[in-house]
Amino acid sequence: AREKLLAAFDSVNHHFGRLFTRLFGGGEAQLRLVGHDDPLEAGLEVFACPPGKKPQALTALSGGERALTAVALLFAAFLTNPAPICVLDEVDAPLDDANVDRLCRLIEEIADEAGTRFLCITHHRLTMARMDRLYGVTMEERGVSRLVSVDLRQADSFREPSAPLRA
């Protein structure tokens, strides 16, 4: 069990550094096992340094930088042991358009490489445009949710809560 965990650590750490540099266009990040000599008991510390900045505590990262760092860690774990499904509920909310674009490109690659199926809940038009298919949840009858499949044009009209879906 100890060897397995250490092997997983090495792989996740390798992918994490690579994905972080890719998402931030530079900089570096790494993981460390801390707090205990036995890897089975130790905690996982994350060090992240955006390009051109001095290394700082994770709490000093901005809202968008934190979300991207967390995504890099999550996907690093995927590339080590692919999960069959990944659900992302509005993870693009704190991101600017350039980072939404980078995130989407990475998701597309992980779906191809690891075979993971993605469910992405979003309000972002850019993210919607990158999906293979779109489902809309409507509440035309107040308080009752219904699921319909939509195309991008319809998704646009969705933004009005009471607007009926244009066929």
Add this chain to the structure above:
Amino acid sequence: AREKLLAAFDSVNHHFGRLFTRLFGGGEAQLRLVGHDDPLEAGLEVFACPPGKKPQALTALSGGERALTAVALLFAAFLTNPAPICVLDEVDAPLDDANVDRLCRLIEEIADEAGTRFLCITHHRLTMARMDRLYGVTMEERGVSRLVSVDLRQADSFREPSAPLRA
């Protein structure tokens, strides 16, 4: 002091109900002093029921519904005792476009009625378009922030982190 607090409570509660119904296009919301007979010691409980739904605990509200409910409460306090400045750091992040529009209309009204000056940090194009003026923060030199005033067209080009501002 007790009378003052009770008078403030009545005013905030009145505005809260009104603003909630306006932001949600229906439904109702109210405040109650709970946990202690003396208003100076009591806590503030919030009851919010979106249109057409059954009353539920606040935790059952969706991400966007919570943000709107909190904004209604905040602005209800403003209308009772106007604060000179209000800073909103990406409060529009969880909102869909229709609610961003309602929020902005409300902010414009509060600025006129209460005279409060607003600083709104946003990534949302719709919110940017409603501002009286826009400041851009750039990091053309990595790690060093600079403030420049921009127009809406420039703000669009901002979305690329490394893109220099087009004059």
Add this chain to the structure above:
Amino acid sequence: MHLTRLRLAGFKSFVESTELRIEPGLTGIVGPNGCGKSNLVEALRWVMGESAARQMRASELDDVIFAGTAARPARNYAEVALALDNQDGLAPPPYRDQSVIEVVRRLPRGGASGYRINGRGARARDVKQLLADAATGARSTAIVAQGQIGAFVAAKPTERRGVLEEAA
């Protein structure tokens, strides 16, 4: 093993039977605030065996059953079914040779949750074991609830171990 379909009835705001196909690649879910998108994520976690009401934004487990609206009465039970594709034969015995595995969780109001796997009664532990073998589960780090993406970074080192354990 892959997850291929989620079906809900009487779960939170999904009072009518609703089916969400989970296909390869990227599926986007859109809609106005409060329309029920995050409820779908909770339905997935719930059928996978989630037992803490707080994880479902509920104060007690019965709160996941459709509570009624101004125009409709409350329901008496909530039911969610999850279909898995086992054509690669990786499921643990006794499901190894079944090409489709369906996990169903049903909760009657005031009663206890019951699970079924391919029609036969099962315990929560069996469901969790089946999903763990498929490298997923109710608390999988790959299911990121709304507002939680930043929580990784804010957590203490020992809380982050989960990511590593899943990867192992």
Add this chain to the structure above:
Amino acid sequence: MHLTRLRLAGFKSFVESTELRIEPGLTGIVGPNGCGKSNLVEALRWVMGESAARQMRASELDDVIFAGTAARPARNYAEVALALDNQDGLAPPPYRDQSVIEVVRRLPRGGASGYRINGRGARARDVKQLLADAATGARSTAIVAQGQIGAFVAAKPTERRGVLEEAA
């Protein structure tokens, strides 16, 4: 009283002297992730007397001083100035008849914060009192930090009293 201008030097990522005018109506602040928008909000709270490092995403108060980049050395102090317009004469004595009041906070690395109001030394308490009379302050519910808007709803009833007390 109105807040009219914020000036930063050596505060977090704003190493050069930077001025933000606070004018009537709506001022939008835009820019890519990590460029320093939220740092401006923390500068405002800081000059208003914020004394808890955690509220500034810092582990100790010195962390607000420009820490340097790959190309620039760290600074030795941080300074933020806030200008208030007192043409309505509502400021408490001794500032009642001054049309402009400027509050300055300066923190040398390894030292203690010093405050000045219109050039004269002051204590944190004087600054807080001046701002409370202007119905604002470092912990004003009207300054909503990133990700905090939902916190109102998640808080316990006693924690929400702040909104009411400010309105009184």
